[in-house]
Amino acid sequence: MLRVLTLSTLFPDATRPDFGIFVERQTQALAARPETAVRVVAPVGLPPLPFALHPRYRALAALPLYENWRGLAVDRPRFFNLPAVNGRFHAAMLVRALRPLLARIARDFPFDVIDASFFFPDGPAAIRLGKALGVPVSIKARGADVHHWGRAGATARQVADAARRADGLLAVSQAMADDVAALGVPRDRVRVHHTGVDHARFRPRDRGALKHLLAIDGPLVVSVGALIERKGHAIVIDAVASLPGVHLRIAGDGPLRPALETRIARSGAADRIALLGAVPNDRLPQWLAAADAMALASASEGLANAWVEALASGTPIVITSAGGAREVVDRPEAGRIVDRTPQAFAAAIAALLDNPPAPHRVAAAAQRFGWEANGAALRAHLAALVGR
Template structure:
């Protein structure tokens, strides 16, 4: 029996059901193995009172500190995040909380599913307990925390000390190496997609259910500047008769609403708000194109989910995009500007691709393969230490 401690500050809870669903799915796959005993510690950062009373944090009060989540034991200790410190003290605070939560429990390996703050915490716990540590890089944990002045050294030191490292794409692995961490320590561990749920449907029927007639573009991602929804809105504004539906919520909603009003496209560009992950397949499969103009990504799950639905994608040359868009039948990789995005979307709308041809590009991304690779990686670290 392999006893795994999974650390992840990127994990869903009752107040944030869409938060880190890809980490959840990876974890559930590993936990389902009969030869694995897995405990998740998903720390929740909360600022000191009275900031803790802000609606953004007050919602966490109802989240249990210990529960069974979809059949897996999950501990959710709170740790203090100090405003104005740029994350410098996140890891020490989380470490104290995790220590309390796992006191008296024994593990064989620690799986940190996000590089920061989970990575430095995993290293400290691994040293204390004499067990191996794996850390996975997904995107912002390297692109932001790995370069921010307050946290870059913590990220680099954790990567150097880890027994093994995982990256969601080859590009992500290169970004880790660029921090001064040996490239040979890093394995590429692709995300998976549920091919049974994310599958082609009759588009006309699916569009009708959404109240859409004519060409449809969908974008999925938090309403934050980094996701580049403003670029896609400007692109679609140039394409007469094309509808854009954006699934996500976040701080940029007001700015995007104002942009839509200025462009005069409120009749065909809609912000849907947070859409439950269970409802995403129907939305994405209805679309003729999925467009996401992110500033940075590791390997976005929604790219692969769209392909599995038979929906081609338009994305910038970021992260693992070339590992997903390997042929024109998967979509287009274009500069992160409204003009190139509009041209690529128009190109795909003008020459529709058979859904099964597009879907073929997703068939190599399965959760089954993800689970097998993760188990082999973690078990191998234990054997090497043993």
């Protein structure tokens, strides 16, 4: 029996049911493997007063300290999330909160390994906790956890030190593995561990019927991602605005929403372009299957789940060369990799609309991404660390 303690500050809860849902799916896939038991610790960061009085933090403070979440045993300890320190003390606050909890868990659930499913602050905290408890630690790199925290002045040293001290390292793509190696570790120590996709939910469907259901009359482009600068939604808005008759829907929310609403209003295409806000995960499959293309102009990525989910839905993608893009767009039917400009995106989208690939051929590009394979690979990786 392999007993795994999964540590992740990026994990869904009742107030954020889709927050880090890919970590939940990965953990469920791991727990489904034979001779495997999993306990999840999903810390909740709360600021000191008066910031904690904000409705968002009051809702987080009301979460149960322990619950069965979608079949997983989940502890939700609180830790101080100190504002205005640029993450400098996040890992230290995590260790302070988790040390007594993990010692108690170990008495009833003597875990063999800590699986840190996000690089920061989870990784540095897991290293210190694993050393104190005498168990190996694996850390997974997904994207912004290394691209941002691994380069920020207040946290870069903590991220690099965790990478060097980890017993095992995972990355969501070859490009992400190269970025982890750049922190100062041998490249052969970093194992690529691709994300998964639920092929029963994300699959080709009747595109025309879905467009009718969604009140879309004409070609449809969908973009999926937080409304932040890094995702490049403004580029896609400008691209689609230049394509007469083409509709765009953007699924996601974030701080750039007012600026993007203004951009849409000034684009001359406000009747064709709209922000959907945060789309629940159970509604996302219909939008992706209805679309003629999914476009995302990211400045950086590890390997975006939205890319794989679109392909599994039979929808080709137009993306930049960020992260593992070339590992996903590995055939013409999968879509196009283009420069991060409105002109390049507009040309690629127009080309796909003029000569659309068959949805089943697009979906074939995503067949190698599955949660069962993801869980099996993760178990083999963690078991090897314990065996060593």
